[in-house]
Amino acid sequence: MLSLLFDQGEPGRGSDFVAPAGKPEDYLSAGLLRAGLPLPDLAEFEVTRHFVALSHRNFSVDTNFYPLGSCTMKYNPKLNEAVAAFPGFADLHPYAPDDAAQGALEMMWTLERTLSSLFGMEAFSLMPCAGAHGEVTAMLMAKAYHRERGDEKRVTCIVPDTAHGTNPASAAMVGYKVVSIPSTPQGRTDIGALRAALDDTVAVCMMTNPNTLGLFEDDIVEMTKAVHDAGGLMYYDGANANAIVGLCRPGDMGFDLMHLNLHKTFSVPHGGGGPGAGPVGASARLAPYLPAPRVVKDAGGVFSLRASDAKSIGPVRVFASHFIALVRAYAYIIVHGAEGLRRNSELAVLNANYVRAKVKDILTVPYSDHCRHEFVCSAEVLKKETGARALDLAKGLLDAGIHAPTMYWPHVVPECLMIEPTETETKETLDEFVEVLRALVKQAHDDPASMQELPLHTYVRRVDEAQVGRLANKGIGLRWTGEK
Amino acid sequence: MHAPHTDRDVREMLDVIGAPSLASLAAPPKGLEVKTPFDVAPALPESLAFAHLARLAGANSGARMTSFLGAGAYRHYQPPAVPYLATRSEFITAYTPYQAEASQGSLQAIFEWQTYVCLLTGLDVSNASLYDGSTALVEGVIMASQATGRRRVAISRCVHPGYRAVLDTYARGMGIEVVELPVGADLSVDMKSAAVKDLVAGAGAVIVQSPNFFGCIEDVAGAAALAKSAGALTIQVIVEAMSLGVLKTPAESGADIALGEMQSFGLPVGYGGPYVGFIACTKEHVRRLPGRLVGETHDVDGRRAFVLTLQGREQHIRRELASSNICTNQALCALFATIYLATVGAHGLRSIATANMERARELRAAVLAVPGIRPSSEAQYFNEFVVKAPLPAALLIERMERRNFLAGVDLSRWYPDMPDALLMCATELTSREDIAAFTGALATEINDALAAV
Numbered sequence: 013m014l015s016l017l018f019d020q021g022e023p024g025r026g027s028d029f030v031a032p033a034g035k036p037e038d039y040l041s042a043g044l045l046r047a048g049l050p051l052p053d054l055a056e057f058e059v060t061r062h063f064v065a066l067s068h069r070n071f072s073v074d075t076n077f078y079p080l081g082s083c084t085m086k087y088n089p090k091l092n093e094a095v096a097a098f099p100g101f102a103d104l105h106p107y108a109p110d111d112a113a114q115g116a117l118e119m120m121w122t123l124e125r126t127l128s129s130l131f132g133m134e135a136f137s138l139m140p141c142a143g144a145h146g147e148v149t150a151m152l153m154a155k156a157y158h159r160e161r162g163d164e165k166r167v168t169c170i171v172p173d174t175a176h177g178t179n180p181a182s183a184a185m186v187g188y189k190v191v192s193i194p195s196t197p198q199g200r201t202d203i204g205a206l207r208a209a210l211d212d213t214v215a216v217c218m219m220t221n222p223n224t225l226g227l228f229e230d231d232i233v234e235m236t237k238a239v240h241d242a243g244g245l246m247y248y249d250g251a252n253a254n255a256i257v258g259l260c261r262p263g264d265m266g267f268d269l270m271h272l273n274l275h276k277t278f279s280v281p282h283g284g285g286g287p288g289a290g291p292v293g294a295s296a297r298l299a300p301y302l303p304a305p306r307v308v309k310d311a312g313g314v315f316s317l318r319a320s321d322a323k324s325i326g327p328v329r330v331f332a333s334h335f336i337a338l339v340r341a342y343a344y345i346i347v348h349g350a351e352g353l354r355r356n357s358e359l360a361v362l363n364a365n366y367v368r369a370k371v372k373d374i375l376t377v378p379y380s381d382h383c384r385h386e387f388v389c390s391a392e393v394l395k396k397e398t399g400a401r402a403l404d405l406a407k408g409l410l411d412a413g414i415h416a417p418t419m420y421w422p423h424v425v426p427e428c429l430m431i432e433p434t435e436t437e438t439k440e441t442l443d444e445f446v447e448v449l450r451a452l453v454k455q456a457h458d459d460p461a462s463m464q465e466l467p468l469h470t471y472v473r474r475v476d477e478a479q480v481g482r483l484a485n486k487g488i489g490l491r492w493t494g495e496k
Numbered sequence: 497m498h499a500p501h502t503d504r505d506v507r508e509m510l511d512v513i514g515a516p517s518l519a520s521l522a523a524p525p526k527g528l529e530v531k532t533p534f535d536v537a538p539a540l541p542e543s544l545a546f547a548h549l550a551r552l553a554g555a556n557s558g559a560r561m562t563s564f565l566g567a568g569a570y571r572h573y574q575p576p577a578v579p580y581l582a583t584r585s586e587f588i589t590a591y592t593p594y595q596a597e598a599s600q601g602s603l604q605a606i607f608e609w610q611t612y613v614c615l616l617t618g619l620d621v622s623n624a625s626l627y628d629g630s631t632a633l634v635e636g637v638i639m640a641s642q643a644t645g646r647r648r649v650a651i652s653r654c655v656h657p658g659y660r661a662v663l664d665t666y667a668r669g670m671g672i673e674v675v676e677l678p679v680g681a682d683l684s685v686d687m688k689s690a691a692v693k694d695l696v697a698g699a700g701a702v703i704v705q706s707p708n709f710f711g712c713i714e715d716v717a718g719a720a721a722l723a724k725s726a727g728a729l730t731i732q733v734i735v736e737a738m739s740l741g742v743l744k745t746p747a748e749s750g751a752d753i754a755l756g757e758m759q760s761f762g763l764p765v766g767y768g769g770p771y772v773g774f775i776a777c778t779k780e781h782v783r784r785l786p787g788r789l790v791g792e793t794h795d796v797d798g799r800r801a802f803v804l805t806l807q808g809r810e811q812h813i814r815r816e817l818a819s820s821n822i823c824t825n826q827a828l829c830a831l832f833a834t835i836y837l838a839t840v841g842a843h844g845l846r847s848i849a850t851a852n853m854e855r856a857r858e859l860r861a862a863v864l865a866v867p868g869i870r871p872s873s874e875a876q877y878f879n880e881f882v883v884k885a886p887l888p889a890a891l892l893i894e895r896m897e898r899r900n901f902l903a904g905v906d907l908s909r910w911y912p913d914m915p916d917a918l919l920m921c922a923t924e925l926t927s928r929e930d931i932a933a934f935t936g937a938l939a940t941e942i943n944d945a946l947a948a949v
Contacts, residue, residue: 017608017838026841029573030924033854036742036846040853040876044713046744050615053841056577063605063835067586070601074585087498088589091542097579100553105565106768107905108558109897115555116767122537129535141627141770142824144811152669181811181821186669190816230525258534260524275824283828284602285592285624285788287770303665326665330568330630330658331768343549349539352497359499359506361522366509382513382521407597416595421812435499439509470597472795475803477596480793484805487621487779489791491611 014065018492021052069471070284071415077441079367081386081418081430082176082224084254084276086360091347092279092340101339106331110316116335117315121307123342124291130350131253131270132263133293137302138333143251145328146271146290147182147218152325153269153294153301154216154245155186160323163243166215170244172201174223174422176251188215195424199225199379203235210242220249221265222256222384224422224430226364236266245269245298253277254434255361255385258354268295278341289337303328359435360385363442367433370446374453378425386432388425395427400456402427404463407474408452411467414445556767562930563902564859566880566921567709568629568656568735568757569765572848573925575839578762582832592788592824596803597795602827603802606790609834616740617754618747619776624788625830626773626822629735629757630662635775635786635820636755637663637701640729641672642784642819646700648673650728652685652719654708656735657910675699679911683710683873683882687718696726701753705733706743710919711856711880712873713743720750729753737761737774738923739878741849746776753777762836763829772829783809786820851924852879855931859922862935868942872917880921882907882914887945889918895941901934 036045054062071078078085095101104113124136140146151169158166169183172193180190191209196202201219217239221229229235236246248262248270254277256262262270274280275288282288294302304320304327317332348356361384368377368387375389391402406416406429418430433442456463467473483489501509506518515521523529540548553559563571582588586601593599593606606624613622626632637649649667651660653676660676667674675695680686685704696702702723706714720730732746734756746754759771777785783806791805811818840848856879863869868886885892889906896903904918911917922931 014604016604016611018611021841024843026839026844027575028847029575029840029844030848030851033847033851036850036853039850039857040713040742044744044876045742046618046740046748049741049842049846051612051837051842051845053843054838056575056839059577059835059838060581062838063581064584066601066604067581067584068601069599069604070586070590071595071598072586073589075589076598078591080591083591085589085591089498091546093583093588095546095549095553098550098553100550100556100559102764102766103559103571104556104767105558105563105571105765105902106569107565107567108556108561108563108767108902109893112558112561112897112902113556113767115552118555119549119552126536141631141826142822144821144823145627145631148821152665155669177812177815178821178823180816181814181818184816184818185666185821187671228525232525233527255522256524259522259530260528261530264528264530273824281588281828282591282824283826284587284590284599284605284831285827286824287627287826287829288824289770325669327658327661328631328665329628329769330656330662331628333767334769335767336764337770339549343545346537346540346548347542347545348497350534350536352539353536355497356499358518358522359501362501362506362509362513362518365513365515365521369513382515384522406595410595410598415598435501438500439505467597471600472597472799472801473797475596475795475801476793477803477805480791480803480805481808484789484791485783487782489793490621490782490789490805491607491614 016492017062018052020058021054023053025053025055027056076413076415077437077445078415079417079431079433080415081432082251084432084434086279086434087436088279088281089344092343095343096336096339101336114315117307119342120333120338121309121315123338124307126345127272127291127293130257131293132261133270134296135299135302136291136293137306138291138338139303139328140271140290140292141329141334142286142288143271143273143290144178144182146292147178148185149292149303149328150247150269150271151182151186151188153298156301156325157298158215165213168213169215170209170217172219173424174225175218175220176224176249177421179218179249199227200229203231206235207238210238212243214242214244216245216247218247218249220252222252225379225388226383226386227379227381228384232265252385255357257357258350259357263295268298274337274341279344280337280340287334287337289334301325305332356435363433363435363437367431367442367446371449374450386430388428388430390425391427394453394456398456398460400460400463402429404466405452407466409448411469412448414448558902561900561902562934564904564920565902567905567919568658570736570760570923571765571925572738572760572923574762577839578832578835581835582828587831588828593804596801600802603790605831605834607792607802609830610790612834612837613774613776617776618745619754620779621782622774622776623785624790625826626775626787627826628769628771628773630659632755632773632775633659633663633733634666636731636753637672639753639781639784640701640731643729643781644700646698647671648675648699649701649703650675650677650696650699651703652677652705653679654685654710655703655705655733656709682875684712684714684875687722696722696728699726699728701729701731703731703733705735707736707739707878710873710882711877712875713877716749716751731755736878738849738852741845758833761833763832770826770829772826772833784819787822787825848924855922855924855926856881859920859926859931862931866935866939866942879923880919882917882919884916885918886942888915891945892941895945896937899937901937
């Protein structure tokens, strides 16, 4: 078992990083100083062994197939990492004067223009740090827009049950009341139910297209028109944008606001849960409300950060962007061009449909249409026949070195597995995945009890989540304390 | 292009799918096809893309200048072990550790990060990270508002103005009233006047930053006493985390919530991000913490294991009743900070923090020795301080930039009553040669500027 850092080391171990500068009390009154600093002193080699050992306990895109639905775990090109580390980017202070940051500003300006063109928006703000941050930014913009028009009775946010999971919490942050819309047997938002929910209290409708079933909302133009006619705004959650780049545009569908996850669609690595970047796009009537500052270019070709527009909601973080994440996305875009990006989306759709076609005779695949970049399948029949659940299949995949798909989301499909292979996987990998799944289903029939034992070969096996939750409620077990 | 498909692969896969062509399989519904060409530059071969980005990076002359800029982004030494270990494929290309069996590396690292945040702040519990210090402030305000049931918070005007601007953006949308406590003598928050008592009455939180935006160390304990008497929580904002190596902890000062920025621990200034926000609090508020939390448990074989816990607070389970909407956070940046703290240890952190104080005092003394420069405050400080120039700070900064120095931050941008004030920072990377060259140039420029008037 690997010790925690805090159970390793000895006081006095470790390198010297600076020339001796005396003691803290040489510079400050004793009353301002902390009583102790209880951090471990470790040799660099101990630290290295520790973190290399930890890294071996992770699945990752570079080591494992990772078909996690709606997360777009595509390959992260190494060019991105090399350019992100350039000292001209890494060592640039956010308060450096604009004339000493022209390269950074040019990149941001070009990226904003490129995203606007690809997604049919008037403008983008590059400020939001992640998808959920983009969502709440857009909700703040919607609220400011309605307030500006004196239309403050709009307090409802409509969210279909196949929209991205973060949407309700983002809407609630600005005080919107969330109304859920069911989907049809065809896996699309029920336009009749949507129409019935529309009145003069609707502020915004948040949709994901393709939705989290991996299906395109065929009535999208009609739906955006209906919401607009009722005075509401349309918000596009870009979680599934990898299906549409270069093929169609949220702006053309009628969306007023949208976000992108640069860590999904544009190959910024997910980092074990961030950092990402969640730029927000806006149509012409919403663009004045975008967060400030934004990059502008003058007639002489000089770039600057413009502090604020009169209608801007203001900043949503202290500095202008997750700049180094933007560099990675920009690198991805310039090696692909619009054609390459479109081809990637097409191949993402191809890979998903290929797995879907081959999984059909193993598990239930609801909805008869071709999917987009992801699809869902159900283990409900398997559960009835054998007792094995989607969870058990997911854990069995781990033993084969395959990351589990997204499970039990969306709720409209019972015992759901949401599979998104992405375009960067080979046909051979997809074939192998299908065979592993087939073998697991066979195992469920042959020896149902064994399924609950899976996984057998991961670094730890199934963990006790109930006990940790009970203790955590009291603030226990969330940190090292030194107690045994 | 990184998709591996050959034409033959595509044909075979289409046959299995039963689709006639790739274009028809992926096409949008009729009428939504893109009709005009995209305004996107043609694809570049990888070597040319590399050269293009090298040109853009090279066009940032500010990255090569001798810098005395701080104000929320600090240039510190990054031990090479930090990026070497943190950017391993297994960390950088993983996702949020939902599958505990496949993510023990990330989960244990987050547990260690949570522990470091607690040890540094002295508080009981911490989460897996937030986007940055400014959004951490917003989350802290939401926590305090929920804990007290009060929709008003009182914040010191000595808190980073960029942080306060972000809070204002959210507060307008969330219906939270923000009142500001004035800047007092010596560039520290005024906690004594009668007006302040009125401002704090009825507030859910009293928010102070220490060291504050002007570099001064605040009387956080005094603010906490005032907050407590008014039934408010005390939030201490920490923007320069390096100060935690030597300064009294938020817990020792009586803060209920500590939050802020840990960019100083191993992350580059990177033109503003990504950095890593942190938040810590006393046990009683654990269920109000936003975002991911990792807890210690065991697996079915009794082996120690780590797992995401209290997910009942989070957006994907609790939907519109969640404590926050945050999902993706800053896991990799938190890993950088964790490896930084492991590498430097207590001994290293204390000595690096002390070196910051030494260099800042050498810089301040040398700058104050330049004719015309005056001090703005005699308060005790960590590694930043404010001086007054004999000409508008903006003009002096511009002159110094022409000599390849980033002299400091012009405070008049946020404080119009401080037209000549310059916020300066020194770190352990500020050399004595830098200070000598800078103050020499500063004397010349001030002399020339005054002569030109």
